[in-house]
Amino acid sequence: AEAELVRAHRLEAVGRLTGGVAHDFNNLLTVIMGGLEIIRKTDDPARRQKMAEAALAAARRGERLTGQLLAFSRRQNLRPASIDLNALIREGEPLLHKAVGDGMTLQFKLKRGLAPTLVDAAKFEAALINLLVNARDASPSDARICVETADYMVIPPAAPMLALNLPASEPAHTGTVHPSDLQPGRYIRVTVADNGAGMTDDVLKRVFEPFFTTKGVGHGTGLGLSQVYGFTRQSGGSISIQSTPDKGTRINLFLPWHTLSPPPAEAAPDAEPRDTQPAPDASGEPDADAAPIRLLMVEDDPGVAEVTATFLRTEGFAVDLARNATEALTCLQTHSYDVLLSDILMPGGISGIELARRVAVECPDVHIILSSGFPGEVEALRQTPWAFLPKPYTPGQLRALLAHKKDQTP
Missing domain, CATH: 3.30.565.10 (Histidine kinase-like ATPase, C-terminal domain)
Incomplete structure (x- = not known):
């Protein structure tokens, strides 16, 4: 009877959790869907701007809500x-x-x-x-x-009460x-x-x-x-x-309690900053005819894939899409890529982390970025050199991760 009571309380808590999430997200989706519908039908620039801002604000509230849920589940992305x-x-x-x-x-x-x-x-x-x-x-x-x-x-419990070397006032x-x-x-x-x-x-x-x-x-x-x-x-x-x-x-x-680490050494005042701009050609101007950076995006959500690929193409990347790791491996056998942007949790039996390991061995020059809407995955990446991009991400956050690769391209 006691076990059944505990189980009933757990089910009640799960029901309250799912009901609360559904309630809050339905409110947010109402704002986003309504705003996008108005944007689609109106030609008034001021109204379109207002609705876009309302939809973006609702999406950010949704981001905060998922962050709170991940904090409760102890799966948030911490930077200790x-x-x-x-x-x-x-x-x-x-x-x-x-x-x-x-x-x-x-x-x-x-x-x-x-x-x-x-x-x-x-x-x-x-x-x-x-x-x-x-x-x-x-x-x-x-x-x-x-x-x-x-x-x-x-x-x-079994230890004697020893002196703790704490101040008398504590x-x-x-x-x-x-x-x-x-x-x-x-x-x-x-x-x-x-x-x-x-x-x-x-x-x-x-x-x-x-x-x-x-x-x-x-x-x-x-x-x-x-x-x-x-x-x-x-x-x-x-x-x-x-x-x-x-x-x-x-x-x-x-x-x-943790012993404080020493602050990082600062660069000398007269140190010259490194030039991170693309190298100019003989005329002194960046080479406008340079080949675009080829990027393979592995994403099973069609909406995320379409929006992100559209943004990347406007940034000058040549983008190919794959719905899972198996399709991605096929693409890698027939084409060469500069960047791999992959979701971590995907259908097909091969995760983004497993895909990244294979790509790192078979194509060591590919710059790898892994993404997930479940920031707890970052724990598995702590000992790897790959970048992690938590969802939801903005074009600006993705641009910042890709800027280093673009700067390295001759």
Whole structure:
């Protein structure tokens, strides 16, 4: 009976997740489809521009929504770097004050010295703003909200209580604050505390479920805390909540302690910049008659293939299309290419990564770019030299990746 109850709760969560995604994406698609239909039928340039901007804005909201879902599933594309959280928080103070608003008091109690960890700085700032907005919405207009950092150590259960070499003002904490899934080790604890409405036990049990929210309709997606949870777990840490109704809430992020890496050496002031422009011909002008760069695009989605190929051709590339890796290998046997742009997840039994491995061996001069709408795939590419382009991408992002190849072409 207990197992059946757990299964029923999981099915309920999945149903709420799919229903919430469908609801939000249907709204976005309504804007995009309506805007494109008006663009197709109207000759008014101003109206076409307005509808194009509305459709583009809706597409970008869809991109943010999928980013939140990927954060919850711990499959987002992180760019971790060695940073000092204290310095990052101080740098972002003006933005954090704006997130809270003028009527509330926002305090910072940051630990002495450094708070070193290895995280994606932009994703951490987004998570912190999410927590502050939640604290603001759950608090009265004259509330106090506090952001704290502290050293934190999780001792293995069988280990003796040894000295942690922490400052006297930062005592070692016992296991009453951190969640049970946090592994033994040293962490930086980031806490957002408020004196607002707090949460009941029933709310606390569901607070990380996607699309679960206690806010009114139109005042929250229910993805804020699930996104923070996913980011923290993907960064090697965890999250806990201490809350009492009518007394306030403390949300604690535990991020692994990490020795800061030295900053990269700067180039000498008198160093000459390298010329990355195409080499001119004998007349001093770029060679307008140079052969176009041949690009093989492997994409099973016809819409993505058509839009991207059209853009690439306007940029001067000679583009051939293949619907899967098998077709791509056939093209590579009969033609020579300068660039391979391939999706990772494709039908046919051969993935984009497997295709790239074969091309790298058989055609080592081909510049390889892999793309996917599932950024978790980037984990498999960390030890490879290939570029990764997450979907959805813009023509500008693709242009930036291809610019280096164009500059190398004589």
